[in-house]
Amino acid sequence: MSSTASPAPAAPYAELQRQLEQLATGAHRPELGEIDRLDTLRIAELMNAEDRSVPEAVAAQLPAIAAAIDGVAARMARGGRLIYAGAGTAGRMGVLDASECPPTFNSAPGQVVGLIAGGASAMVTAVEGAEDSRELAAADLDALGLTGNDTVVGISASGRTPYAVAAVDLARARGALTVGLSCNAGSALAAAAEHGIEVVVGPELLTGSTRLKAGTAQKLVLNMISTITMIRLGKTYGNLMVDVRASNEKLRARCRRIVALATGAEGAVIEDALAATGGEVKNAILVVLGQVDAPTAARLLAEHHGRLRDALLDAA
Known part of the structure; x- marks a missing residue:
C-alpha cells in the first residue's frame, strides 16, 4: 500500500532543512496558498502591502x-x-x-x-x-x-x-x-x-x-x-553632489545647475568658474564663494582632503 506522506529528508539535507525552516525569511504562509488563483491587481496589492513593512x-x-x-x-x-x-x-x-x-x-x-x-x-x-x-x-x-x-x-x-x-x-x-x-x-x-x-x-x-x-x-x-x-567624507555640499564629474551633456548641465544652486551666481560667472577649473564642480564653487583663483581653490581642497566646507572656511 502506497503512502502519501512526505518522506523524511535524507542526510546531509535533514539538518539544513531544519535550519531553513527556522528562518523567518523562509517561513511558509498558508494564508497565501491560493495566491496564484487571484487576479493580477489583487496580487499586486498584496505585494505592495508587504513592501510597506x-x-x-x-x-x-x-x-x-x-x-x-x-x-x-x-x-x-x-x-x-x-x-x-x-x-x-x-x-x-x-x-x-x-x-x-x-x-x-x-x-x-x-x-x-x-x-x-x-x-x-x-x-x-x-x-x-x-x-x-x-x-x-x-x-x-x-x-x-x-x-x-x-x-x-x-x-x-x-x-x-x-x-x-x-x-x-x-x-x-x-x-x-x-x-x-x-x-x-x-x-x-x-x-x-x-x-x-x-x-x-x-x-x-x-x-x-x-x-x-x-x-x-x-x-x-x-x-x-x-x-x-x-x-x-565630504563628497557633498549640503545635499548637493559636488563631486560629480561631467562626462556627458546631461552631467555637464547638472554641474552647472549644482554650481548655481550652491552659489546663486549668474550664468556667465558660473561658466567662467567651470572653465577655469576644468569643469570641477567643487573647485568652481570655491572660486565663486571663496573669491579665489582656480590654483588656490585646488590647493585648498587638497589641503582639506576634498572637504568643500573646510576649504571655504580657510578661504574666508
Whole structure:
C-alpha cells in the first residue's frame, strides 16, 4: 500500500532543512496558498502591502546602521576601502551599490568593491556551490590585499551563508572593520561581525524568495551605508553632489545647475568658474564663494582632503 506522506529528508539535507525552516525569511504562509488563483491587481496589492513593512524594519536598526557607517567613514578617511561580500541576490545588491559609487560620487576606482560568490558571471547565472565555499571567500579577499583600514560588509538574507560569514570572519581576523547585514534575528553573520545589522522583514510573499522584502531591505541599508559614508567624507555640499564629474551633456548641465544652486551666481560667472577649473564642480564653487583663483581653490581642497566646507572656511 502506497503512502502519501512526505518522506523524511535524507542526510546531509535533514539538518539544513531544519535550519531553513527556522528562518523567518523562509517561513511558509498558508494564508497565501491560493495566491496564484487571484487576479493580477489583487496580487499586486498584496505585494505592495508587504513592501510597506520594509522601511519600518530598517528603522528599527537605524542605531546599528549609524554606528556601522561611522566606523566605515573613519576607515575610509584613512585610505581604506568599503568591500561588500555576498552570494546570489545579496551579492548582486553589493555589486550594484559598489558600481554606482564612482558615477554618483566620483569615488576612486576600487574604493568601493562588490564581491559576489562565483565571480562576475554569478551576476546573471547561478554558480553551483559558490555560496557554500568559505575557501572562495578567502581567495576573493586575498586577491584584494585586504588591510586593517578596510571594511568588509557581509550580506546574507538568511545570515548563515558560508561565503558571507567566512568573509567577515577572515576580515575581522586581519583587523579590518566588519559589518554583518542579514534579515533574520540571531544570525551567525551578525554574531561574527563587529557591527551586526539584522533587518527582520518576516516571511516573504513567495516562500523562500529572498529577492523580495529581504532584497529591498538590503538595498535600503546599502544605500544608507554608501551615501552617508560619502557625505561624511565630504563628497557633498549640503545635499548637493559636488563631486560629480561631467562626462556627458546631461552631467555637464547638472554641474552647472549644482554650481548655481550652491552659489546663486549668474550664468556667465558660473561658466567662467567651470572653465577655469576644468569643469570641477567643487573647485568652481570655491572660486565663486571663496573669491579665489582656480590654483588656490585646488590647493585648498587638497589641503582639506576634498572637504568643500573646510576649504571655504580657510578661504574666508
